[in-house]
Every structure is written in structure tokens, then in C-alpha cells.
Amino acid sequence: MLKVDIIGAATSFGQPKLGVDLGPDALRYANLVEEIKSVDVEVNDKGNIYSDFKVDVPTHSSSEDKVLKNYGQVVNFNEKLAASADESVASGAFPLIIGGDHSLAIGSLAGISPHYNNLGVIWYDAHADLNDINTSPSGNVHGMPLAISCGIGDERLVNLHTPDIKVKPRNIVLIGMRDLDEGEKKYIRDENILMYTMEDIEEKGISTVMTEALEYLHGKTDGIHLSLDVDALDPSETPGTGTPVENGLSLSDTIHAMNLLHESGSVTSMDLVEVNPLLDDRNMTAEKAVAIVAAFFGKEQK
Template sequence: MKKKVDLIGVQVDCGASKVGASIGPVAIRIAGICEGIRKLGYELEDKGDIIQPKGGASSEKLRNHESVISTCKSLYESTLISLEQEAFPIAIGGDHSLAAGSISATLKHHKGKVGVIWIDAHGDWNDDKITETGNMHGMSFSAVCGHGPDVMVDYGQGPVYADVTKCVQIGGRDIDAEEAKKMKAAGLNVFAIDTIDKLGMQEVMKRAIEIASNGTDGIHLSFDIDSLTPEAAPGTGTKVHSGLTIREAFLAVEMLHESGKLLSMDMVEVNPILDISNKTAKLASELVLSALGKVVY
């Protein structure tokens, strides 16, 4: 892994149904992520925060779309600069709509040769046609794979889309019916929570890493903290019961580090308003550090 890390905060929550994730980057920094990265021996540049614009156009099927797209475009530009400077970019958020920007940049830089591992309780494969809520944090995975909405990833740069056969969803347990049909039709690789129960997290991650790294330059990890069970991560806006255990989550990021394939990553949906004593932000920080190589022994 590259020895220079760029940390990019993204203060966005207008892609979600609840406010609060916009202050997630502040909470994750308070939890010690910067000190932890430096302690691991990396050169760290904290690039500060991208802040969602206030107001802007909205619609029933694409809520707050002008603000969401503007934020994603800013993250795209910042992430692309990091990659061009041979740094490892980490986006901390912030709702999951931001991944449309970070992943688009990684795909552009690597000419599409990027696998995506998306660890999340949700599929995030909705679009403006099938969405039940209009919340754009539920559309970003679909968008980066070229299955819409294109406005989330097309900033005039000529978007490069991910190859769905190199993309993996892990931990899904709250996926809309039409969304699931769309994911299956597209050929997305899915290891839902019941599959993790049957195979175990080690085997799931082994298979996921093989899928996402086969024929690619490496992997972008997009990690939604709501993938964990709510008892472990209460500070998030779309909690779903019976998620990943803390150890399953750590095993996932530890194996990704050991693979040597990580190119970039997101840590999203930390909502301090809903948290208890910054518990979820601390967990998010530690998961990022483990993805960078922090070990127990």
C-alpha cells in the first residue's frame, strides 16, 4: 500500500433521510483517526472537509439532487488529485451518496480497472425510476456501475463505470424488492447476511477479494457503518437489526489490507447525533486503521 494517505472529510447528509451524518467527519477525527494513521507510519495529509451546498434543486425521485451532485463532483476532483499524486485517498462521511464521487475518480484514474467491495446493510442499487424514498444515498452503487442515475457520476468528465462482474455487495439485509431484481439482472455479486452466516466471513472475504481483484488494478472499499449490528454501531441513520459483528467487520478490513489490493476507500454514515459517547465514530476510525494495517499482535 502507498505510504502517503490523504484524508478527505465529506460533510454531506442531504442524500439521506436524516440529518447528522454531515458531522461524521468531525466525530471520526475526534476519535483519533489522524493520530492513528501517523502512528502506523504513513505520511498523512488531512485535506479538510467538503461541505454540501445549502439549498438547490430537488425532486420527489431525486431528493436534494443539486447539492448531492455538487458534493460528489467536489469529492471526485479531490480524490483524482490524490491518486495523481500517488496517495491513498480515504473519504470519511457523511452519507453514502459520496461514494459516487470517490469511486468515479478511482475508476477514471485506473481506466475502469477497479473492483468494488461494498459492505453495507443496504444494496444502494436504486435509481430515480424504482426508488421508494428518493434518497440518493441509496443509489450510488448503481450509479458507479452505469445503471443510473447517471447524474450522480457524470460531471462532464466522461464517466468510467465499474464492471459489475468485478463488484461485490457484502452484508445486505434490507434490500428493496425492485432493487433486488435490478441487482440480479445486472449480475452483481452479492454475499447477503444469510450467506455470511452459512460460509463465514473469512470465506466470504476470500471470494470477494478474488472477484474484485481478478483482472483489475485493485479494489475500492466502500464501508457503510450500518453494516454492523446496531448494538455495535448505534450512531447511524438507517439501522437494521442482526448485522455484522464487530469481529466480522474487523476481519473483513484486515483481510483487505493483507491482500495488498486496496486503492482507495470510504467510511460512511457515521451520525454523531444518534451516537452514544462517540462509540460509532471510534469504531469507524479503528476499522479504517485496520484497513491500513493496524494489527492486534
């Protein structure tokens, strides 16, 4: 029986909008544990990880330009998350990290990647999160975790938990892209990263996109990490998120994508990020996110 470790990543330090640190509990209130258990999966909820720093509401994410915002808090939180994710993989569990803003992927990938020689990453998101301090318009770290995991950016974050890079650019697939900064576009071109924009998805269909993504990663990776930001979906589907972008994926397409990933048996760990109940409408984003996770673990949708 598959054993899933749920790790609550209660952090909001990677971006300016307060409330995303409440995402893990919003997902639990939407019956996350029960939905996963319903498909004969053993669930161990490890509870929430918190930074040693408290959120200072008046000064949250306030800093000068060209400075990583909430830097010490981001480092501290991700060191703790990396240790927990590492422990889960070592125990033979599937780590399901629920957030929390997308800067948490620095820690999840840092903890998971040492267990693989060539970890693949499916980044299911409206954004590539491939900025560094020189290309980021904001200095918010949630726009940088994939770049940091590829070895670009702040040295302490790049070398968090274990030294050197966590993911090779050739082992990345970007899905759902529709809001890219110029520096990210250049990096994607320079590194020849496989990317599917919303235009690609509309043209090919989600089934073809997911099949091609899995075929691309098959054979050259020994594990696949899925990092799913709820802003990959259209804001009409998931309003409770901090950086919504119009013309996104539908819930039905996303559930179908998760069905295909489940059938492949290739994904070995997962992030679910950017659920912010303070921006939501009656917890509907968390409820839809739970349906997405349940589909990933094999639950058939009615």
C-alpha cells in the same frame, strides 16, 4: 511509506436525517489521524469538502415523489469531491474519504475510476444502494450511488466528472446485504453481481467470504475501492447511523475482514460513511469506525 489523503466529505444531502455531515469531525475527534499514523503511514488530512449550498433545516429532503431529493446539492458536492479524489490518486496517495452519507460515493468513484481500466468495488453495507428514481421508495440519493456509478439513473450524476460508467457490475462484490428493495434484487440477478448476504456470512464465515471476494476480483481488476457503511454492522455495535438494520456484522468480524484486506494489499482507495454523531451514544460509532480503519491499515487489535 504509504501516503494516505484523508478527505472529509461533510454532506447530509443524500438522506433526510441531519447530522451525518458532522461524521468526518466525529471521526477525527476519535483519533482517526493518530491511529493511522501509529502504523507508520504518512497522513495528509485535506480537511472537509462542503457543498456550496447550506442545509435548510425546514426543507431538507422535502420534495415530491419520484424526484431526486436535494438534487442540486448532491451534484454540486460530488463534483467537488470527485476533483479532490482525482487529485489525490494522481499524486500517488491512497484516498480515504470519510463521511457523510453514502451519496458521496458518486463523487469518490467518479474521481478515482479514471485512474483504472477496471476498478473493482467491495460494497460493505447492509444495503446495495442500487436503486434509481423508479425503484427507490424514498428518492434519497444515498440509496443510489452504486447504481449511478454503474451508469443507471440521472444523466448528470452518471456523467459526473468524466462521461460514462465508473464501475462495471461484474467488478462489484456486495458484502453484508440484508435490506434490499425489489428493483435492486432484480438488477443483482440480471447482472449476476456477486453478493454475500448475512446468511451467507453466517454460513461460510467472514474469512471465507473475504477470501472469495478477493479471488473473484483478482486478475480482472487493476484496483479495488472499498466502500464501507457503518450500518453493515449490527446497530448494537454502531448505533450512530441513519438507516440501521438488525442482525448485522459484528465489530470483531469486521476488524478481521479489514485485517484480511490489509494483508492482501489489493485495496487502493476507501470510503467510510454514514457516521452520524447526533444519533450516536458518546461517539461510540465513530470510535469503532476508527478501529475498523486502523485495522485496515494494519494495526493489530489488543
